[in-house]
Amino acid sequence: MMELQICHLYPDVLNLYGDRGNVLCMQKRLTWRGIGCTVTELPLGERRPLGKYDIFFIGGGQDFEQSLLLDDLRGGKGADIKSAVADGKAFLCVCGGYQLMGHSYETHTGERFDFLGALDFETVGAAERMIGNFAFETEFGSVVGFENHSGRTRLGEGVQPLGRVIRGYGNNGADGTEGARYLNTFCTYSHGPVLPKNPAFCDGILLAALQRKYGSASLDPLDDMSEQAAHESVLRRLTAGI
Numbered sequence: 001m002m003e004l005q006i007c008h009l010y011p012d013v014l015n016l017y018g019d020r021g022n023v024l025c026m027q028k029r030l031t032w033r034g035i036g037c038t039v040t041e042l043p044l045g046e047r048r049p050l051g052k053y054d055i056f057f058i059g060g061g062q063d064f065e066q067s068l069l070l071d072d073l074r075g076g077k078g079a080d081i082k083s084a085v086a087d088g089k090a091f092l093c094v095c096g097g098y099q100l101m102g103h104s105y106e107t108h109t110g111e112r113f114d115f116l117g118a119l120d121f122e123t124v125g126a127a128e129r130m131i132g133n134f135a136f137e138t139e140f141g142s143v144v145g146f147e148n149h150s151g152r153t154r155l156g157e158g159v160q161p162l163g164r165v166i167r168g169y170g171n172n173g174a175d176g177t178e179g180a181r182y183l184n185t186f187c188t189y190s191h192g193p194v195l196p197k198n199p200a201f202c203d204g205i206l207l208a209a210l211q212r213k214y215g216s217a218s219l220d221p222l223d224d225m226s227e228q229a230a231h232e233s234v235l236r237r238l239t240a241g242i
């Protein structure tokens with residue numbers, strides 16, 4: 001039987017807007033298909049070898065919560081996370097968790113956080129927050145979600161956007177990009193949680209992890225009628241009038 005191990009990083013600190021629902025969604029969509037799945041939480045102050053995990057999840061958090069992580073990341077966990085990214089492990093990182101994968105975050109009050117540099121991008125905060133339901137187009141089709149961030153992220157040369165904004169702000173409200181994609185790491189500003197109402201995005205992450213682990217893999221289709229109805233109804237509201 002195929003099996004994936006999920007590691008939920010910093011569930012005690014980065015846990016906004018029910019982001020943990022993304023872990024439940026991944027677990028459910030695996031077990032519904034008869035694929036084994038275990039979830040391990042790795043909180044602040046604990047370090048463990050990451051080699052056995054296939055998927056990592058990091059949720060969002062405010063600037064203060066992000067600042068709490070700096071010492072923990074410098075204590076070795078940051079290097080562990082960076083090498084798991086480079087090793088092609090699957091990651092889903094949301095908002096504050098997204099920002100910490102980049103080089104740095106300068107808050108709108110002038111504090112500077114040096115983050116992991118696992119992905120090539122930088123974030124700078126502004127007083128006006130970017131808040132609201134939003135939608136963007138990706139290789140998995142349209143994704144709908146909710147964003148609330150002060151940080152404006154600018155992607156560097158070495159990383160692709162996860163998608164293009166249909167409605168809303170995305171990375172910075174200016175260049176039309178949303179999120180970041182590098183190897184099997186997927187980063188987004190979308191809270192909500194994002195995966196339950198975007199099942200194709202969820203399956204894209206699961207498939208990336210299965211293929212990395214088993215060489216080739218496919219996912220049986222599921223009955224996504226309710227999920228698709230939720231997705232379509234949000235998308236219709238967001239695109240009305242465009």
Ligand code: GLN
Pocket residue numbers: 016059060061062063064066094095096097099125148149150151152
């Ligand atoms: N603190 C970050 C910002 O405001 C992230 C917030 C969040 O995760 N919602 O940009």
